[in-house]
Each structure stands twice: as structure tokens, then as C-alpha cells.
Amino acid sequence: MSEAVVLIQVQLRFFASLREQLGAGERLEIPAGTSxxxxxxxxxxxxxxxxxxxxxxxxxxxxxxxxxxxxxxLLIPANAELAFFPPVTGG
Structure with missing residues (x-):
């Protein structure tokens, strides 16, 4: 008998140029133990x-x-928020 995969919810957010390419973000279900x-x-x-x-x-x-x-x-916990963004530059 195979083990059931446990899914967890995470919130993705994209900022700056990533937001322009991929949108503001979304809510996802991923398998528990995902890095x-x-x-x-x-x-x-x-x-x-x-x-x-x-x-x-x-x-x-x-x-x-x-x-x-x-x-x-790093493993992602349930109900986590992950934000992706390009490195910040400035002057």
C-alpha cells in the first residue's frame, strides 16, 4: 500500500521585474517536505x-x-509565504 502524499498550502509573491513577467503571485499546494x-x-x-x-x-x-x-x-513549512525578487541595486 502506498503512502498518501500530504499537501501543504504556500503563498508565492513576485516583486519588481519578476512581477512584470510572472504576475503578483499565487497560492499553491505543494507536497510537504518540498525545499x-x-x-x-x-x-x-x-x-x-x-x-x-x-x-x-x-x-x-x-x-x-x-x-x-x-x-x-531549506524545507518550506505549511502556510508559508515565499517572495521572489531580483537583487536590489541602487546608488
Missing amino acids: VAALREQLCGRSATHAEALGPGRAVRCALNQQMVVRDE
């Missing part, structure tokens, strides 16, 4: 636009519940 890196890879598989915006080598930052993600292996 930030796995979610980003899953999003890249959605469309060419997603892959261009979030793909490997793209300078994209992520915050999980308003804390910067420094390790992409």
Missing part, C-alpha cells in the same frame, strides 16, 4: 517565461516568511 530549490525547479517547468525568470544562473533572491533564504535546501 525552496525544488519549488523553484518546479516553477521553472511551468513555462518558458518561468524558466527565463527563475532558471538556474538567474540572479533571484528568495525570502521565506520575510527571512532571506541562504540555503536552497
Whole structure:
């Protein structure tokens, strides 16, 4: 007998140029135990636009519940908010 996959809800938000490409964000159901890196890879598989915006080598930052993600292996908890944004530059 196979084990049932437990799904959790997360809120995605996109900012700056990512918002222009992908929209403001959305609510998703993902399997419990999904890492930030796995979610980003899953999003890249959605469309060419997603892959261009979030793909490997793209300078994209992520915050999980308003804390910067420094390790992409970090597991996403239920009801989390993930914000994706390009690095900030200024002068």
C-alpha cells in the first residue's frame, strides 16, 4: 500500500521585474517536505517565461516568511509565504 502524499498550502509573491513577467503571485499546494530549490525547479517547468525568470544562473533572491533564504535546501513549512525578487541595486 502506498503512502498518501500530504499537501501543504504556500503563498508565492513576485516583486519588481519578476512581477512584470510572472504576475503578483499565487497560492499553491505543494507536497510537504518540498525545499525552496525544488519549488523553484518546479516553477521553472511551468513555462518558458518561468524558466527565463527563475532558471538556474538567474540572479533571484528568495525570502521565506520575510527571512532571506541562504540555503536552497531549506524545507518550506505549511502556510508559508515565499517572495521572489531580483537583487536590489541602487546608488
